Amino acid sequence: MHPSDLISRREFVAGTASLLAAGAALGAEPQGESHEKSPLAIHGGEKAVKQSFGSRARWGEPERKQLDAMLQQSSLFYWQGPQTKLLIERFQAICPLKYVQTCSSGTAALHIAVAAAGIGPGDEVITSPVTDIGTVIGVLFQQAVPVFADLGEGTYNLDVKDVERRITPKTKAIIAVHLTGNPCDLDALKALADRHKLVLIEDCAQAWGAKSRGRPIGTVGHIACFSLQDSKHITCGDGGVVASNDERFGPLLQKFGDKGGDRRKWGGHTVFATNYRMSEPQAAVAAAQLTRLEAIAEKRSKLGNLLTEKIRDIKGIIPHEVHPEDRAVYWFYMFRMRPEAFRCNRSQFVKALLAEGASVTGGYIGVPLYGEPVFQNHAFFAGRWPVKEMGLTDMDFTKHKCPEAEAILKTGIRVPIYENMTDDYILEVAAAIRKVATYYAV
Numbered sequence: 001m002h003p004s005d006l007i008s009r010r011e012f013v014a015g016t017a018s019l020l021a022a023g024a025a026l027g028a029e030p031q032g033e034s035h036e037k038s039p040l041a042i043h044g045g046e047k048a049v050k051q052s053f054g055s056r057a058r059w060g061e062p063e064r065k066q067l068d069a070m071l072q073q074s075s076l077f078y079w080q081g082p083q084t085k086l087l088i089e090r091f092q093a094i095c096p097l098k099y100v101q102t103c104s105s106g107t108a109a110l111h112i113a114v115a116a117a118g119i120g121p122g123d124e125v126i127t128s129p130v131t132d133i134g135t136v137i138g139v140l141f142q143q144a145v146p147v148f149a150d151l152g153e154g155t156y157n158l159d160v161k162d163v164e165r166r167i168t169p170k171t172k173a174i175i176a177v178h179l180t181g182n183p184c185d186l187d188a189l190k191a192l193a194d195r196h197k198l199v200l201i202e203d204c205a206q207a208w209g210a211k212s213r214g215r216p217i218g219t220v221g222h223i224a225c226f227s228l229q230d231s232k233h234i235t236c237g238d239g240g241v242v243a244s245n246d247e248r249f250g251p252l253l254q255k256f257g258d259k260g261g262d263r264r265k266w267g268g269h270t271v272f273a274t275n276y277r278m279s280e281p282q283a284a285v286a287a288a289q290l291t292r293l294e295a296i297a298e299k300r301s302k303l304g305n306l307l308t309e310k311i312r313d314i315k316g317i318i319p320h321e322v323h324p325e326d327r328a329v330y331w332f333y334m335f336r337m338r339p340e341a342f343r344c345n346r347s348q349f350v351k352a353l354l355a356e357g358a359s360v361t362g363g364y365i366g367v368p369l370y371g372e373p374v375f376q377n378h379a380f381f382a383g384r385w386p387v388k389e390m391g392l393t394d395m396d397f398t399k400h401k402c403p404e405a406e407a408i409l410k411t412g413i414r415v416p417i418y419e420n421m422t423d424d425y426i427l428e429v430a431a432a433i434r435k436v437a438t439y440y441a442v
């Protein structure tokens with residue numbers, strides 16, 4: 001291989017304008033052609049990504065200190081526990097909501113929210129089909145019906161127009177999933193919810209530290225739900241937080257998280273609920289983790305935006321679309337290929353990127369939630385779905401369609417973003433994407 005066949009990372013990163021200018025000045029080959037001569041790593045060429053992003057220290061002294069304090073306690077129960085109190089205090093510092101209930105998972109937080117919102121048999125809840133299944137587990141356990149709306153081409157979040165089309169007299173709530181930590185269009189969703197008297201629940205599981213037009217994520221809707229599961233920005237292994245400022249729902253969060261009872265007195269079982277409590281050891285770790293959040297959110301936001309800046313001009317690539325006044329915190333980054341723009345399919349594109357040293361994956365969840373067997377078979381409760389048998393819904397998930405959501409899962413390529421990555425690493429990943437896209441361009 002001749003050295004002049006290679007296009008260096010620097011040249012890719014320098015951008016097309018200066019390359020074209022240089023090319024024109026020197027009478028060199030047109031840029032497109034010279035890119036094509038850059039051999040892909042998958043064909044034996046040099047890798048575009050030369051560094052690895054290393055390992056990530058996720059916990060240490062702050063967590064140890066908090067766990068030590070916890071071990072001095074005589075009780076590890078959440079109610080009036082010092083770790084739980086500290087966690088709530090620190091949570092309120094980043095998300096100023098009056099009523100806060102810690103719980104065992106993000107799924108639990110969402111179930112508590114749906115139950116506190118008064119969602120019951122046959123009620124419809126509109127949400128995204130591209131999310132963790134935990135978004136709708138609580139909906140189904142309340143015997144309500146998830147209705148999936150389609151998504152924005154590059155935001156991967158609810159398309160507000162399609163949400164509106166799917167509102168019926170049975171609709172009671174919208175669950176806005178801030179997928180990957182990219183805020184939904186909350187102003188439009190809140191206006192729509194208010195117009196139709198719907199409860200707006202925010203699924204912030206992937207969005208710790210995100211901001212919508214400057215406002216902390218979780219503060220625009222009626223109820224906010226967060227996950228502290230191991231894969232999220234901050235974690236205590238498993239855990240969740242549900243919070244609200246709304247006097248209708250806020251006071252119910254504790255009850256729906258703790259067997260329907262009121263901890264301030266014996267009994268008080270005015271509602272029926274399961275046990276979703278979080279214990280003090282989890283709260284201790286979560287409270288310590290919150291001290292790390294701002295740095296994590298800031299760094300991921302910067303890295304993801306940098307990647308967009310470097311790939312946005314590549315033909316056939318749809319970058320991750322974020323509103324310029326929002327802070328997306330990139331639980332992961334996902335760009336899309338326009339299939340007609342390339343001579344290869346996604347799996348070949350991904351293979352070529354992996355060979356370049358970019359650690360990417362095709363897609364996210366395998367199919368939209370309604371495509372999963374348990375939905376296709378309407379088999380939620382021992383193979384049956386009582387609300388359908390009772391005639392409270394005529395939902396048929398085999399006929400449900402969200403074309404853009406399906407296309408997103410078929411054409412999306414996921415790039416991991418971690419707070420320990422450097423700008424240089426992201427620049428190399430961007431160069432790899434440009435190199436592969438240029439090679440396979442039609």
Ligand SMILES: *Cc1c(COP(=O)(O)O)cnc(C)c1O
Binds near residue numbers: 134203239
């Ligand atoms: C992780 C996640 C959940 C569920 O949280 P768990 O803590 O795993 O139960 C719900 N929604 C979204 C968007 C998630 O990413």
